[in-house]
Amino acid sequence: MPLLWLVLIVLALGVVGYGLGRHKAMTSADGDVRHLHSLPVYYGTNVSLFVVVPALLVMVAWLIVQPIVINNSVAADIPASAIPESSTLGLVMSDVRRVADGLDLAVTQGALTSAEASGLQAGVSDVRAILADVGVALGSDVSATTLSAAQEYRAMASTANLAMTALVLGLAIAGFVYAYGRTNKDFRARNVVEKAIRAILIVAASIAILTTVGIVLSLVFNTIEFFKLYPAADFFFGTTWSPSFGGGSELGVLPLLWGTLYISVIALAVAVPIGLFAAIYLSEYAGPKARGIAKPLIEVLAGIPTIVYGLFALLTVGPLLVNVFGSGGALGVDWMSGASSVTTAGLVMGIMLIPFVSSLSDDIINAVPQSMRDGSLGLGATKSETVKQVVLPAALPGIVGAVLLAASRAIGETMIVVLGAGAAARLSMNPLEAMTTVTAKIVSQLTGDADFASPEALVAFALGMTLFVMTLGLNVLALVIVRKYREQYE
Amino acid sequence: MYDNPNLERNVAQQDTKISARNVQVFYGDTHAIKDVNIEIPARTVTAFIGPSGCGKSTFLRCLNRMNDTIDICRVEGDINLDGENIYDKRVDPVQLRAKVGMVFQKPNPFPKSIYDNIAYGPRIHGLAKNKADLDEIVEKALRRGAIWNEVKDRLHAPGTGLSGGQQQRLCIARAVATEPEVLLMDEPCSALDPIATSQVEELIDELRDQYSVVIVTHSMQQAARVSQKTAFFHLGNLVEFGDTGQIFTNPQDSRTESYITGRIG
Amino acid sequence: MYDNPNLERNVAQQDTKISARNVQVFYGDTHAIKDVNIEIPARTVTAFIGPSGCGKSTFLRCLNRMNDTIDICRVEGDINLDGENIYDKRVDPVQLRAKVGMVFQKPNPFPKSIYDNIAYGPRIHGLAKNKADLDEIVEKALRRGAIWNEVKDRLHAPGTGLSGGQQQRLCIARAVATEPEVLLMDEPCSALDPIATSQVEELIDELRDQYSVVIVTHSMQQAARVSQKTAFFHLGNLVEFGDTGQIFTNPQDSRTESYITGRIG
Amino acid sequence: AAARDNVQVAGSSTVLPYASIVAEAFGENFDFPTPVVESGGSSAGLKRFCEGVGENTIDVANASRKIKDKEIAACAEAGVTDIIEVRIGYDGIVFASQIDGPAFNAFEPADWYNALAAEKPVDGAMVANTAATWADANAELPAVEIAAFIPGTKHGTREVFEEKVLLQGCEDTGAAAAMTEMGMDEDAVEAACMAVRTDGASVDIDGDYTETLARIDSNTNGVGVFGLAFYENNTDKLKVATMSGVVPSTDSIATGEYPVSRPLYFYVKKAHIGVIPGLKEYAEFFVADEIAGPDGPMAEYGLVSDPELTATQEAVANEETM
Amino acid sequence: MTDATNNTPKSSLLTVSPRVKQRNAAEARFKMYGIAAVMTGLVFLIILLSTILFNGVGAFQQTFIEVPVYLNEAKLDKNGNRDPEDIKKVSTFGYNPLIEQAIYDTISAKMDKNPLAKAKEAKALISASAAAQIRDVVIANPDLIGQTVDFRILAASRVDGYLKDRVTRESIARDKNIDAVHLDIIDALRAKGIVKREFNWSFITGADASESRPEQAGMGVSMLGSLFMMLVVLVLSLPIGVAASIYLEEFAPQNKWTDLIEVNISNLAAVPSIVFGILGLAVFIQFAGLPQSAPLVGGLVLTLMTLPTIIISTRASLKSVPPSIRDAALGLGASKMQSVFHHVLPLAMPGILTGTIIGLAQALGETAPLLLIGMVGYIASNYPTGPIAGFMDPNSAMPAQIYEWAKRADPAYYERAWGGIIILLVFLITMNIIAIILRRRFERRW
């Protein structure tokens, strides 16, 4: 039975279970909802949950395990002599699977009957041609071993499929019987369903945690590897960043951290005031119409690909700044030599981040109850005083969240940095000089031409880890600030 | 029938503080206030009474233009404060509201400390020269709001952690702290026990020396006790307006009479 | 002194609905309720009186575990409903609250239509068989809340666009619509005019036939009018609890007496 | 797991244009699906190539340099033992500047060494390079600020630039000899010759030639390092300089006159031939005369075709491993 | 009470007191800042959009040549038996001379004197895609062999550039791909209506092309790649993000653990997107064995990247719902779950949707993680044959396609990159409009 059908049947059973569960509950309450512990929906949902969830969970588990098991048992039957020199068992097996899949396809397309498919013999019929006809390309002609293994594979798969179908359907029915049996008017269906929902919520929350674990795991081993090759002290306190694939690189993180900080600060200095003022204006001053138009428009800024911002920085903003601060520029000073600089990238990144601050803050400000504003206005405060002293403090946690999001984005951005800020890793106070950031270097070291076991490549992971720990500190700080200054309304 | 010490009190007839002419208020299509004309005298306590939903709060909010904050609300007609139309284009509602303070029907303390709740008004109006001055203003306001004793040890606890009646008194204290010329109070004692109520009533009486007070109340006894003038609203109309004594003892309109007696009779 | 028709009424002594033993409530470090013991009888109206901030609302919220929602609030002691400890681990607060309904001190309508405000409870509790049934429940609740006439033409307007008193009645109607066994009402008439107040009082009286009602009020007259039992709280202590008639005519504790007479005397 | 039926290629961004031309024509002329060609750099490609044998690994790695012994070892460790090396032709590296910019018409390796070296030997000691303008490096060059945009260390091109330009220049100027005299060993001399200053006069471009072009666009004095094909597509924006007096062109590179060029390769996993459909056909097609010959589309695009193409074709047909 | 308020005679409402004047000035300034902020945002938007439009509209027009091509039997079907297998053996390279000849003949017919010496020189005028185009037609209809058939073929990118003023007579002086003679021919053929600039549907619907054929490249297939990816992102990140936020904000006990989780999630937002690529490569491709370059994998990676954005904004909006609403529901006997889903969530909806808009916008425009999972490069697949193929077959995505084009040498690709950005933005705006309409319906003040 095709998988789709099995899933549909289980789901259909779930729907039927819903109806029956609901009905039984109602009957047990003599048709009066009021005698039920929970709403009828909960009884129905309870039964469907018991029908669908275990069955589908088992099905998914089976589907993950089955190919592994079949693969292993078929692979065990392939004699070592049948594996061509230079090839591996794994490759032979992928050929086997391809042939097996091809035969399945041929059967479903009607090119072969299933008897023919299991009776094919290498050498006798041209399997490659038959499969090519149904659109399955093979790299070479099919050997006898491959073909028989493929047939064995098919046979096992079909038995296993049958077993799975039986098991899944059995579980669905068992679930139904169990849940249906428990259904009566005093059964606490809502609590059960809510527990299930709660479990779903917890699973969802743990995905975020698992991601963190995954990221840490994918960084930490290579980071350790890196520190075996390169002294940690030089990495953390070195002031020169000059990787070279030939070896003998200097990999001091300080210039990169400095660049990251500098650019992010400039970007936030642009985005936070503009974004916050825009949010305040939109939610407190602008009419619903103006707000309805301006807010989505500003949000488009977040969707323009960063490469556009990068080019905008390099080709428009950079030269503009050079015209002002460069030699022969409007100010008659010579502070800036190239179009790429911290300021160029920071300004443009700031523009990109405006909607991160403005849109989210706008929603949060809008959620502050009107009675707060009334209280302040009634005391003779102006709108701006009300906003500054009552509304913003009440909206603080959300606004900090929005700013953090913008800061995070600033730290993680690459394209604008690469094009706008230049690639020079240096420690300088001059905001008109080119610098670069940790993220930009992670990308270039990771995709770089350096040997993969060399410190030049592994440093990317150490950089990632450093950034991770640093931003973690930043977030802890933000949490503490919010806790301290949070003003909960009502 | 009423325990009203003020009935015979000499109500000095003074100049009009606020006068409203042909005031109409609409919420969208709902006509909430219908053609109200009233003259609220200075240095007097005026009570607005009437059944729930008759438009008392709505009209009160017109007097300091708090209705401006409700999008769908539209006000027509003239309202003059000291002879100046407060709906005039040149009038700055901020300045107006500094003069005409308000205590809202639902207590709405700011999510700040008790101290900051009170200090907020004086700060924005620059009423305090220094910290000590501000402390004094805060203490005085809290005392006037009859809540000083309860909160003096927790001035820096959040105002939202107070009980319902405490919040109400906090809001009264907050409004008084800015020393407005007119104080609009929308059911200021609704959540207060009798003792607190009488303290607030004393405050109102005290305020009358210098300011005008308009108080919305559903307690006829309270209206009789504290006010010199009473206005009776019904279904958006100002049915009757006159000296409190006269309204309660000798109402001209049958609706007023039935409302007043409705409870008692 | 009091206009109290119930004083001589025969108060049938019935079984205890709620009994509290050694209840302590803390807000962080503040000890808000101190060792309260009380037995609230079934099919009776019990009034909680006491000065503002004495802990009436706090104690009321203990009775249906609404205090669970306040992070810093901690409740100790036993509270039994029909002999079962409501703070037992096995008790589902949801089921408890369906049995023990509540009207909050500050009206808090949902930002939904008036109809949906009322229909919400019946919907989640499955009280209506169909739409017509639900319509009927909503109408009945609104009528009992004495607000039907005012809102029958705007059932689908938002509940937040009502006047203060109307919101209060809406919340009463909302609580009544779910037919709880015990109804806790925190100053349900604070924003109501006398007529509406008497309608709500009638409702309370009617409810007494089947349910228990606990009402917090700062109006001694109201307590005397509607309740059969009265509890007097002071600074977190339950000072006195007894038949309403006895409390008002013959208080045992000097604090009770001074509170009761404080206003009048 | 369903079996994969398309050829997967990854690696050098220099080879990518050629590989894409081949993949496209392959898809048009064969019944096999069009191969997927990813870029990301020679090393990244070889790294993935050497991850192992099997369907979830790539079949072909493109590289703009020869595979290193270290990489072969890593491959072997992961079971990738039979590797077919295919040289597809040569790529020239040119030095170009803004078309309206200062007259950078002729360079010598020595000019670049003088301009970009981190430290130079002066009187028996290594001192930081102070050249500020190109004229400081060679009086015949324009006296404008040095703003060189060279490939970042992630690119295979950088290696060629360092070896054929900087190291050459180092030797030409006699700096190498001076260093040896100072007692530095061979490796140290080499490293010192190839070290590029980090004070901003030279900018590493980790991106692609388009980025270099954009930077030169926004900086009149900029001089950049490009691939020949890229330059030929952008002759309206760039002017090219001679190197050691030779104009870069397919011809001058094919004859070996032009000094800065390098071979391009791709590597095929022999184990995948016969398993991944179309893999062998793709490899053969890549080096067919129609494609890789002097009149083929790759040469048209800028590849200098390999004079020994026939030998390569045979090697591919016979699946000759390294 | 201060002297200021007491002693001065009653101030008029119409004359503004100095202090109020000051405060009003502050107010006006404040409002001005607001307007300036909004304006700044909008001005930059306009600048960016007009830059994009200015650079990109060209990509929507393309130059075509209409020529009759003689499908020479001697070249295409030497055996003359119309066997498709035999016909397939003639590769695209076999078709090129026919097309060159066709162009050459057309030039001879339409111009007084044919400036080209050999048919081969006509190659510079036509796209390399023409041969494949004609070959496909011939394989589909072998009977056409031997006839002269009219084709509309793409002109070479240089020719197209000439019509769009990107290529000028001066600029080709050093270009070895095209000569002034060719431009003369184009001018002449254009006057005769044989060379035409037309709206280029295949830019919107087509697949990527190789470096040497910018004229053929289109966004269509990568648009589908993005579509399937965004489906995955939307279907996973919105529910998971909202569910996780609800748990953390409403149900999780407040303790060190939840603090840790909270900090962690905000921290995830700061993880560079390429690191998500590393993770995706390790988990989805190497561990779970999902195919390389598949939109499903791209979608999963982008989901992980988008989650923090959605979670942060959802939590912020859940926090901002006043507790009295929750109390009201709980007081009626609603369960915590019901109070959240019935009351709190709808009120938090605007913020959730904003987070979704921003998160999806970010995901839609992201390239770096795709680099690691094989969605960047030359991936000119065909249209997926069905939804499963759409998720599993190798594909690129719009930003990757744009990024790829922006890197290519031929300036014609530069124009297409900008054109691609236009399509990306249209895609984004369509996606946003739905969310924006929804958001407006949920917005209210209380």
Ligand SMILES: Nc1ncnc2c1ncn2[C@@H]1O[C@H](COP(=O)(O)OP(=O)(O)OP(=O)(O)O)[C@@H](O)[C@H]1O
């Ligand atoms: N959330 C809270 N946090 C801290 N303290 C609180 C909180 N809620 C109430 N309190 C304090 O607990 C005490 C009792 O409050 P409660 O609300 O029970 O008073 P009450 O008797 O209802 O008064 P009222 O008649 O004014 O409503 C008061 O001192 C109050 O300030």
Ligand SMILES: Nc1ncnc2c1ncn2[C@@H]1O[C@H](COP(=O)(O)OP(=O)(O)OP(=O)(O)O)[C@@H](O)[C@H]1O
């Ligand atoms: N924001 C609003 N939107 C729509 N209608 C409103 C709004 N506010 C009040 N109303 C309606 O206007 C009428 C007058 O309301 P108002 O609040 O002035 O009554 P009130 O006299 O203060 O009553 P209460 O004593 O109950 O507070 C009522 O019918 C009310 O429903």
Ligand SMILES: [Mg+2]
């Ligand atoms: Mg009111």
Ligand SMILES: [Mg+2]
């Ligand atoms: Mg209370």
Ligand SMILES: O=P([O-])([O-])[O-]
């Ligand atoms: O991408 P590369 O060819 O420079 O390795």
